[in-house]
Amino acid sequence: MRQIFLSLATSDTARIASRIFRALPGTTVRWAYLGRDHGRAMQLAGRLGSRFERISYGTRFQALAGEWRDKYVSWIAAVSRNHRDDVVWWTSRIAEKNTMFDSLYHGICYLQIAVELMRDHDGPLPQISRNEK
Numbered sequence: 001m002r003q004i005f006l007s008l009a010t011s012d013t014a015r016i017a018s019r020i021f022r023a024l025p026g027t028t029v030r031w032a033y034l035g036r037d038h039g040r041a042m043q044l045a046g047r048l049g050s051r052f053e054r055i056s057y058g059t060r061f062q063a064l065a066g067e068w069r070d071k072y073v074s075w076i077a078a079v080s081r082n083h084r085d086d087v088v089w090w091t092s093r094i095a096e097k098n099t100m101f102d103s104l105y106h107g108i109c110y111l112q113i114a115v116e117l118m119r120d121h122d123g124p125l126p127q128i129s130r131n132e133k
Contacts, residue, residue: 013047030055032117034110036102057113064109072105
């Protein structure tokens with residue numbers, strides 16, 4: 001039976017691991033950190049321990065980001081035309097067209113990665129995402 005566990009990166013890692021191991025005794029669990037903070041991902045990997053195997057999706061993320069970049073920028077430009085005089089819109093992260101900054105664009109790409117991971121991997125799959133401050 002497939003189980004998916006979702007958590008924020010700021011959650012209590014030891015408690016998460018304990019709950020997963022109680023639910024799935026003797027199982028190696030594959031997991032993914034959905035965020036841009038590599039240091040945080042490495043910290044989580046160290047805390048989770050050897051029964052957790054981190055899924056690498058960097059190559060797929062870069063390919064996806066390249067595939068969707070032009071469509072995203074065009075979409076944001078079209079939406080922005082409706083907010084021509086709206087200062088709040090232009091200062092929001094949603095209006096940001098630079099795909100190098102952390103933005104809605106990255107969230108969309110991480111969501112697609114999560115969908116693909118759930119579709120392509122059997123067994124339990126914890127997914128830990130960043131926490132916006």
